[in-house]
Amino acid sequence: MEIEELKTIWQQYDSRLDHLEKLNKKLIMETLSKKPQKKLNAMKARSLFSLVLLPFILIFLMSLNFRLENLDFKFVVGSLLIALFIAVMCYLNFKGYMVLKGLDLSKDSIIESAKKVTEFRRLFVTKRKFNLLVFPLFFVGVVLIEWSNLHFHSSILLVMIVISLFSIGIGCLDLKLYKCKIERLEKDIRDLNESIE
């Protein structure tokens, strides 16, 4: 089939679309009032929440046990681990938020949009990877901070083992989804690079 034939088919398809029904104005009005950039706004809100509120919540929870008598080596190491976790999370969330904020569907060219979306997805994947790798350190940090309050009864140890196993299980499941996401992202990056070449 030659390209001219494709054009002819496309024109036939186009002329058949002339018979589309008139759009229902009432439905359009409902769409306008109900779905203003729903998905994008939800993502921006989530991103802003992780950027602003999450560190506050973590710092608040940490501060509950902040007493002078607790200040020992374990507490300091625990605090550093948690601070490291919060700092990297904040950095990644900030970058993600800035990418979403900079997305302007009416002004950006298709390539610009695709680059921003790819960058956002790349950050999302990095965050997942970071969570999988660093979350155990965060967990250790919490245990170290709370060390003075922990009484290692067998029941507490059991609960900690169950939580750890549960986290590992979720991590393994997440890894499968994560691999799919990476494959799709890599394909899109290849497409994008091909388009820019």
Place this chain on the structure above:
Amino acid sequence: MDYQKLQTDFIEIIEDNKKLIYKVSHMYCDNADDVKDLFQDIISNLWIAYPNFQQKSKVSTWIYRVSLNTAISWFRDYSKQSNKIEYTNWIPNIADETDRTVDELCDQLYRAIDTLGKIDKAIIMLFLDDTSYEEIAEIIGLTKTNVATKISRIKLKLKEYLSNN
């Protein structure tokens, strides 16, 4: 401009360009529900951008840009995407028996286009819609020369796919 007038003008613009929005939605989705969702998202995004539309470019260029950007940056759960291809269901149910060949050819064309990357899909759609190279370059964000090169490469890819299938 008062709100009522803004709405009326907007609906008129959408009505005049609905074919274009349908085509973009169909190009980037592979089942009827997703097509509907994307169509609605495009209209929402157009409505949000409409008050700032300064008519510096053609209305169709602006609609193409918002529609394609929405389709490409459409954030959704990719794991829910189905691989089932239902191209014929996208075409409005207005065909009689004599249109069957057109349906088949449209299927073939869509299958061929579906093998392309997201940006190549946008370029070929604009090309098939007889958009000028300048306009394609403006919408996509490439130079005119790059657009010409891309189009010849895409034509080759499509030709190869169609001759093998």
